[in-house]
Amino acid sequence: MPDHNVPTTLDRVSGVIANEESRIQVEALDKNAKDFGIHYYPVSDVRQGIVHIVGPEQGWTLPGMTVVCGDSHTATHGAFGALAHGIGTSEVEHVLATQTLIQKKSKNMKVEITGKLKPGVTAKDITMAVIGETGTAGGTGYVIEYCGEAIRELSMEGRMTVCNMAIEGGARAGLIAPDEKTFEYVKGRPHAPKGAQFEAALAWWKTLFTDEGAHFDKVVTLKGEEIEPVVTWGTSPEDVLPISAVVPAPESFKGGKVEAAKRAIEYMGLTAGQKLTDIQIDTVFIGSCTNGRIEDLRAAAAILKGKKVKDGMRAMVVPGSGLVRAQAEEEGLADIFTEAGFEWRLAGCSMCLAMNPDQLAEGERCASTSNRNFEGRQGYKGRTHLVSPAMAAAAAITGHLTDVREML
Numbered sequence: 001m002p003d004h005n006v007p008t009t010l011d012r013v014s015g016v017i018a019n020e021e022s023r024i025q026v027e028a029l030d031k032n033a034k035d036f037g038i039h040y041y042p043v044s045d046v047r048q049g050i051v052h053i054v055g056p057e058q059g060w061t062l063p064g065m066t067v068v069c070g071d072s073h074t075a076t077h078g079a080f081g082a083l084a085h086g087i088g089t090s091e092v093e094h095v096l097a098t099q100t101l102i103q104k105k106s107k108n109m110k111v112e113i114t115g116k117l118k119p120g121v122t123a124k125d126i127t128m129a130v131i132g133e134t135g136t137a138g139g140t141g142y143v144i145e146y147c148g149e150a151i152r153e154l155s156m157e158g159r160m161t162v163c164n165m166a167i168e169g170g171a172r173a174g175l176i177a178p179d180e181k182t183f184e185y186v187k188g189r190p191h192a193p194k195g196a197q198f199e200a201a202l203a204w205w206k207t208l209f210t211d212e213g214a215h216f217d218k219v220v221t222l223k224g225e226e227i228e229p230v231v232t233w234g235t236s237p238e239d240v241l242p243i244s245a246v247v248p249a250p251e252s253f254k255g256g257k258v259e260a261a262k263r264a265i266e267y268m269g270l271t272a273g274q275k276l277t278d279i280q281i282d283t284v285f286i287g288s289c290t291n292g293r294i295e296d297l298r299a300a301a302a303i304l305k306g307k308k309v310k311d312g313m314r315a316m317v318v319p320g321s322g323l324v325r326a327q328a329e330e331e332g333l334a335d336i337f338t339e340a341g342f343e344w345r346l347a348g349c350s351m352c353l354a355m356n357p358d359q360l361a362e363g364e365r366c367a368s369t370s371n372r373n374f375e376g377r378q379g380y381k382g383r384t385h386l387v388s389p390a391m392a393a394a395a396a397i398t399g400h401l402t403d404v405r406e407m408l
């Protein structure tokens with residue numbers, strides 16, 4: 001899947017990729033896939049998109065499977081009850097050659113989200129709130145099982161968002177036991193089993209749940225009702241706070257985090273004590289393997305309907321796949337976005353990472369639905385605030401970080 005370094009502008013199919021490194025990489029991928037008869041979706045294919053969105057969409061990802069891919073956000077596929085994790089380039093080579101890998105057994109972490117979410121609170125807020133609780137190293141050595149009523153109630157799209165960011169919490173993988181929603185999602189997809197094979201697979205999939213009383217090495221519990229829409233203030237995904245909070249004082253942290261927070265606040269151009277809702281932004285990015293699915297676009301469009309993005313704002317929506325894009329056009333979401341003043345792009349990783357033409361310029365500040373807010377992640381000296389799609393839409397309208405609950 002060419003996704004990281006492809007342009008997302010409408011002229012890309014006819015155009016040549018300007019960046020030489022990217023061009024060579026995509027051409028090599030095209031050629032290798034052809035030479036070795038590997039299933040492949042070139043940029044000219046309507047099904048092309050971000051691998052973690054297209055895999056499930058095409059029915060490659062199934063419950064109980066072991067899924068590996070040369071990308072850390074492979075954790076996304078755990079939403080189907082698959083053991084899915086990112087691997088390095090040499091490991092990809094090994095898998096292609098042998099279909100095997102040597103692995104160490106992970107420890108188990110249970111992350112339970114009890115109760116129901118409040119309006120305006122989404123899967124993205126759950127997964128960021130969990131990282132806020134555990135820290136980016138909290139999951140090291142673990143595979144997380146997300147469970148509890150709030151997780152059960154999520155759609156498959158929402159579950160993928162939650163598992164997607166397991167890696168940001170340090171865990172190698174995150175997963176959710178498959179249920180009727182999972183089976184319904186998988187059924188009829190191009191690469192899913194059909195007929196009697198589906199029935200046989202289904203009977204096995206139904207056995208994939210954690211036994212009553214099973215042992216977990218670590219348990220984290222959050223109350224769904226207590227989770228607020230969250231936003232990151234710093235340069236690590238663990239730097240999350242409810243939108244109603246203020247930029248923290250570095251001294252409020254312990255150990256090495258004091259210095260890290262100082263540096264993050266400086267890099268982000270913020271002041272301790274400043275209200276998060278007073279942070280002005282100039283760019284809004286809706287997309288990525290975290291939040292580039294149809295439900296994410298619906299959530300953002302629901303806020304944007306009949307509204308305009310703030311003057312001078314650069315706002316773009318990059319659907320996670322060509323099929324998400326097509327569906328959004330069919331549902332009228334694309335019109336809502338363009339009428340509001342958003343650019344409507346072709347599928348790819350886009351501004352999630354600065355590996356293609358969609359980048360922040362120095363000092364620009366973005367409300368982004370992606371998953372990483374590291375220094376320079378969206379462009380050299382660019383500033384990233386991670387948010388949910390609904391929160392991104394709200395910020396696009398007002399020009400500052402905004403509590404979406406005021407717009408419901």
Ligand SMILES: CC(C)[C@H](C(=O)O)[C@@H](O)C(=O)O
Binds near residue numbers: 004070071073086353
């Ligand atoms: C470029 C790629 C290897 C990387 C990853 O593994 O995650 C990217 O997708 C990211 O999100 O940083």
Ligand code: SF4
Binds near residue numbers: 352371
């Ligand atoms: S969308 Fe972002 S996080 Fe996902 S695979 Fe692409 S670059 Fe990585």
